[in-house]
Amino acid sequence: MEMTYDEMDSRIRSLEPYEQKLKDKICCPDYSGFEKVDYSDKGIKSQVYVMNYLNSPTFDTPGLLKTVYLEKKKRHLFMNKNARFATVEPHVHDWVELGYMYSGSCTQTVGGKEILLKQGQIIILDSGIPHAIGYTDEGDILINMLMEKEFFTYSFFSRLAKMGVITEFLMNAISEQTSHDSFIVFNSEDNRRIQLFMKELICEFLSPTGMEHEIVNNLIALLFSELVNVYEKGKEEKHAGHGKTYVVPIMRYIEENFTHCSLKGTAEKFGLNANYMTTLLKNTTGYTFKELVTGHRLQFAAGMLLNTELACDKIIAASGCGNSTYFYKKFRERYGCLPKDYRKKGKTEN
Template sequence: MNHDQLDNYLHSLTEREKFYELNPCFRSSVYEFMPKTVLENGQEVFVFVDVIGEKDNIMIYKHTRFAEVPLHIHSDIELNFVYSGQCTQIINDKQVTLKQGEVCILDTRVPHAILATTSQDVIVNILIRKSYFSSSFLSKIANGGILSHFLANAISEHQNHNRYIIFHSENNASVLILIKQLLCEFYDRAIGSFEMINSYMQLIFYELLRVFEYDTNRPEALTSPRVSTIDILKYIEQHFMECTLTSTAEHFNFNPNYLSSLIKKTTGQTFKNLIQSEKFNYASFLLANTNRPIYDIAETTGFNNLTFFYKKFNNRFKLTPQQYRERHSFERTHDEL
């Protein structure tokens, strides 16, 4: 399938869409058997469960035009992409209209409804298992560093976004091309499609991270328009062993208090937590790839209190340093064989 064939496929009216065009007020009988739940505010919502196949991590489908979708929640993370036209939703009791090229990602259990669309409004829905998103997927972005945690928080945990986030990607040609490639691969499977789909998903989220970064760090939000949160996080990843809040602020010509607030606002983490996270990532690398004593690794990564190092390491990885070394040393040996 090429892009022209994809365009024809998505714009062609399905039999269901033809029916709903003639019967706009009709509600499918499927809702009679669908489970419901009551939210904390007393609202009753439908629960969309088991949409993704047992052996799959991603499901992609075209939204049925002309049909309203009542208030509901998902057990999976949902990504909406406006392929053409627009899409108006009610999310957390707020009306949100997405334009062509924009993306909205909703965390699990975010109540939302979709208002009726027209023949020009083509919406692509991508459902992603949270387990896939938070483990095998995110572990490949930014090597599990603070940038990947930033992406995870921005999309699925960051309270400032009320558990959903809109990416103003309408002017980003790369997002459109990558999503088209993803759809072509999904709808027309061939050898290596599974790997291709995973790769396109990673590239899409890299681009969305760039869009998110630009949108939340416009010139009026920062002292210098050339400095972004991504620049700051990359600097911390590269200098975590020696940088301090003061030295980092001086590097970017910021006031330390301002930098501290900016990091907290955009990542949900404190500067201290980010530094500690990077140190534990480095410690885990040394444990898995060297035979250096654990006390030496602790000191090398800045933890002079061995008891504190053991406690915090176990909290982060759910393994003691020795258990982590044994497990990952085995995996490395097994891969080499």
């Protein structure tokens, strides 16, 4: 049976054994398993813990909901409930973090700035930005969703290509070449859809259905889409230490013109040097121009294989890929089989 919202609420509000110990002052958070490093921001030096939520045997993470593996390559999406009756010391981690204030409120210190996160609001934190959480009482329930950089594939960005600020923020978060000093607070407390999508995500983690991978992927896409609506209505507060990137419009252009766009032509359209543009794309998204174009062509071809009876050579031509040998190689790398087998498998499953 599907979990109801009342069942989910009861489960979320119940005290974990670790939280009960914190409430009774029997124990306190143990950070001994984490490395403490020096951090400097604008000349101000401090020390922060480097956290790894999945691999640390010493840090008790109460309210662990579930670890879901998206697709078949273990692209982790991790969700947990923040431990109440304690503070969380300043720390960093290599994950993009989304915090949802399910109930009550809490104070967070992010990059030296203090923020009050209220019920229904969302904060998205850049990977590598120091942050701490103030004391939370029994009614203050913060749900954290942590996403590995590998989660943000070119196909994920394709779905967000028209969501400028979100795409821009996430591409910066996964880049090794940019500073990591950003966060966005969304005043989403009055947005019905945000609350709905978050409740559905929590239910799916607590009581997964047989299609949890697809459901979670689609819910996250819907969540980010609605966050863009919140942003565009001017209700957001964005903090960033760097200028806007040109990558979002380039990615949008590739998405709309992948069948015929070239590196030289695309670079000229945006007034950029071709080598500089492909380096910019690689440093920001993790993919070169050619890889992004090929990804869209493969995605297009896969859809055509499942939804039409066109011959494979015609689909390859329609995708814009002139080299069939290269196409077959890349298709097999991505889907694990040849196009004809992919089509056959799709018909069998349907």
